Amino acid sequence: MSVEKLIFDSVKSILNELYGNAITDNQIQINKTRKDFDGDLTLVVFPLLKLSKKGPEQTAEEIGNK
Numbered sequence: 001m002s003v004e005k006l007i008f009d010s011v012k013s014i015l016n017e018l019y020g021n022a023i024t025d026n027q028i029q030i031n032k033t034r035k036d037f038d039g040d041l042t043l044v045v046f047p048l049l050k051l052s053k054k055g056p057e058q059t060a061e062e063i064g065n066k
Contacts, residue, residue, distance in 0.1 A: 003041070004030055004041065007030055007041060007043070008025075008028055008030060011028055011030075011043060011063065012025075012028060014063055014066045015028075015048065015051065015063070017066065018052070018062060018063070018066065019051040019052060021051050023048075023051065026047075027047045027048060027051075028043075028047075028048075029043070029044035029047060030042070030043055030044070031044060043060070043063065045059045045060045045063070048063075
């Protein structure tokens with residue numbers, strides 16, 4: 001299993017746990033991190049804001065803490 005698939009499945013599980021909503025695969029976007037930032041992969045949180053009903057920083061922090 002690839003790292004991307006593992007992260008994708010983990011994020012999907014976390015979102016269902018946090019927000020209790022069925023999430024579609026289209027809403028989860030994992031991109032390669034831009035060179036001006038640390039890390040290899042980035043979860044794009046903007047498509048998830050409707051589920052969280054919070055701002056991007058709060059949403060990212062909640063997901064990251066899980």
